[in-house]
Amino acid sequence: MVTAEQVWNALAEIPDPEIPVISLVDLGVVKDVHVDGDNVRVEFTPTFLGCPALEVMRDAMAEKVRELGAEPHVDVVLDDSWSTDRITPQGREKLRASGFAPASPRQARPLQLVELQRGFRCPYCGSTDTNLENLFGPTPCRSVRYCNACRQPFEQFKTI
Amino acid sequence: MTERAQRLLEYADDELILGWRDSEWTGIAPSLEEDVAFSSIAQNEIGHARALYELAARDLGTTADELAFDRTPDDYRCAPLVELRKLDWAHTIARHWLYETADEVRLAALKQSDDPEVAGLAAKMDREEVYHRLHAEMWADRLRGEPRFENAVAELWPYALGLLSEELRTAFSERVPGTVPGTGPVERGVHSDELRPLWEEMTMVRRSVPGATW
Numbered sequence: 155m156v157t158a159e160q161v162w163n164a165l166a167e168i169p170d171p172e173i174p175v176i177s178l179v180d181l182g183v184v185k186d187v188h189v190d191g192d193n194v195r196v197e198f199t200p201t202f203l204g205c206p207a208l209e210v211m212r213d214a215m216a217e218k219v220r221e222l223g224a225e226p227h228v229d230v231v232l233d234d235s236w237s238t239d240r241i242t243p244q245g246r247e248k249l250r251a252s253g254f255a256p257a258s259p260r261q262a263r264p265l266q267l268v269e270l271q272r273g274f275r276c277p278y279c280g281s282t283d284t285n286l287e288n289l290f291g292p293t294p295c296r297s298v299r300y301c302n303a304c305r306q307p308f309e310q311f312k313t314i
Numbered sequence: 315m316t317e318r319a320q321r322l323l324e325y326a327d328d329e330l331i332l333g334w335r336d337s338e339w340t341g342i343a344p345s346l347e348e349d350v351a352f353s354s355i356a357q358n359e360i361g362h363a364r365a366l367y368e369l370a371a372r373d374l375g376t377t378a379d380e381l382a383f384d385r386t387p388d389d390y391r392c393a394p395l396v397e398l399r400k401l402d403w404a405h406t407i408a409r410h411w412l413y414e415t416a417d418e419v420r421l422a423a424l425k426q427s428d429d430p431e432v433a434g435l436a437a438k439m440d441r442e443e444v445y446h447r448l449h450a451e452m453w454a455d456r457l458r459g460e461p462r463f464e465n466a467v468a469e470l471w472p473y474a475l476g477l478l479s480e481e482l483r484t485a486f487s488e489r490v491p492g493t494v495p496g497t498g499p500v501e502r503g504v505h506s507d508e509l510r511p512l513w514e515e516m517t518m519v520r521r522s523v524p525g526a527t528w
Contacts, residue, residue, distance in 0.1 A: 202442060204361020232365050233434030234441065267448045288347045289445050290354035294361070298350075314441040 156222045161187045161194055164218045171207040171214075172293055175252045178211055182240025185231055194224045199236040202294035202314070238313050249311065250277045255299065257311035265313065276301035277308055284308075318429065319373040320391070323381065324502060325420070326366035327392035328477065330382055331509070332413060333359035334516055335396060344403055355410075355446055362439050369431060383520045387505060387513045394500050395473035397509040404457065408466035411454040412474035412490070414447045419486045420478060475499035 165187075166179040178184060185197040196215050200208045212228050219226035238257035241249070246256040255277045271286045281303030288298040289312075296309040315323075336356035343349035367378035374381070395413065400406050421443060424436035457463035471490070476499045478486055487495035520526075 202358065202361060203365045203438065204357040204359070204442075232369070232431070232438065234437035236438075237441075264444055265448065267452060270448075288350055289449050290347075290351040292350070294354055294358055294442070312445060314444075 155191065156189060156194065156224045158187045158189050160222060161189065161196070161219060161224075164222055165196070165215060168211070168214045168218060171210040172205075173249070173252070173254065175248045176241075176245045178215065180242045180245030180248065182242065182245070183211065183236060184215075185235055189224075192224050193227060194219045194222075195227045195229060197231050198228050199231045199233075199240075201236055203232075204294050236314075238311055241311075253277050253308055254296070255308060255310040257313040260313055270297070274299060274310055276304060276306065278306050279304035316373055318432070319370045322366050322370040322373075322432075324391040324393075326363045326370060326381070327390045328396050329359045329366065330363035331390070331392045331512065332396040333357070333363060334512060335399065336410075338399070338401065339406070342401075351449055352406075355449070358442050358446070362442075365435055365439070369435065379520075383517045387510050390505070390509065390513070391502055392505075392509075393473070393476045393502050394504070394506045395470065395477055397506045397512065398470075398473070399508050399512070402466075404460070404462040405466045405470070407450070407453045407457055408463060408470050409474075410446075411450040412467065412470055413477065414443065414450040415489050416474055416477045416486050417443060418447060419482050419489070423482060472498045473500045476501045 162179065162184070165184050166177050168178045170176050170178060170181055181201070183199055183201060185199040187197075188195040196219065198212060198215065200211075208230075212230065215228050216226040237260050239260050241256065249256050255274055258274070270289070272284070273282050274284050275282050276284050276299075279301060281301055283302040284299050285302065286297060287300050287307065291298045291309055295312055295314075297312055298307060299310050300307050333356045336352045336359065339352035340349060340356070343352055363382065364378050367381045371378050371381055395409060398405075398409070400409055418440075421436050421440045425433055425440065427433040427436070454463075467490070471493050474490075475483055475486070475495070475497065483495040483499070487493050520528075
């Protein structure tokens with residue numbers, strides 16, 4: 155019989171399908187795990203609703219639970235519970251090390267464009283002399299920025 | 315059909331059809347940044363449509379894909395605003411800005427819903443929509459005062475009103491300077507001629523092999 159801890163550890167081995175340096179647990183998409191005998195229920199709180207990786211994540215979690223010899227039930231939670239604040243401190247460091255600037259913390263009031271234009275730290279050289287090039291990027295979760303100090307474009311996680 | 319399923323379908327159809335129209339800029343937008351922006355916005359809107367269809371599908375005993383692709387054009391409940399094919403930048407930005415402004419009003423109301431599933435999903439969608447609004451407002455600020463843009467806003471205003479139920483129209487009108495809430499809204503229910511060609515293209519692959527699992 156599996157324990158919740160074994161399930162959490164197994165889920166922590168699944169890489170994010172699009173940014174494989176970080177695991178699904180580091181990404182914060184596993185909201186909770188319930189074990190009831192041989193049945194394991196994983197509450198999955200998705201990132202962006204239009205993210206094509208969501209189905210890959212769901213299938214990968216079910217597969218990991220099956221490998222532990224249990225019957226998976228992955229429930230998709232369609233509410234406001236996922237936020238970039240759920241990315242773990244280790245996850246943020248791994249993102250930074252691979253050239254993605256982590257998101258700034260979620261605030262109670264809506265974001266203003268002017269707050270996004272300047273001041274985010276470049277993950278390559280650490281300078282804060284960076285500009286917003288595009289609110290949108292190659293995937294729904296990222297914006298594109300440019301570092302004026304090391305002249306390197308980089309991607310920034312959008313705060314949600 | 316329940317009132318809830320009907321409202322969910324209206325909203326899902328708005329997001330799906332607008333997402334399709336936004337994606338028509340992929341590859342041909344005026345700059346690479348806007349190509350990426352409209353493609354990404356399209357992806358978000360279609361993701362929202364899927365989540366809304368999934369809630370509706372559970373109520374109706376069907377699937378999100380069947381709702382999105384297996385209905386006839388007359389069964390779609392989207393507002394005519396999102397159907398119009400507007401490959402002109404002034405019109406595109408006018409529609410984008412009007413839609414995102416109306417959508418903010420709609421989401422604010424849905425977040426207060428006493429239906430926890432609807433309120434929860436609206437809160438999640440709103441987090442993503444913040445970026446659409448920032449983008450739309452940036453462009454509207456840039457184009458404000460340009461006759462081509464102002465004319466496009468005036469032309470599309472009655473269509474934009476048709477997105478919202480009557481009780482939300484005053485709040486919407488207050489956000490769009492120079493407009494009045496009752497100016498001849500183009501309501502849901504009668505589609506424009508431009509929906510059918512979109513539908514033909516959107517459902518073509520699925521109709522080619524009915525019942526296939528992709």
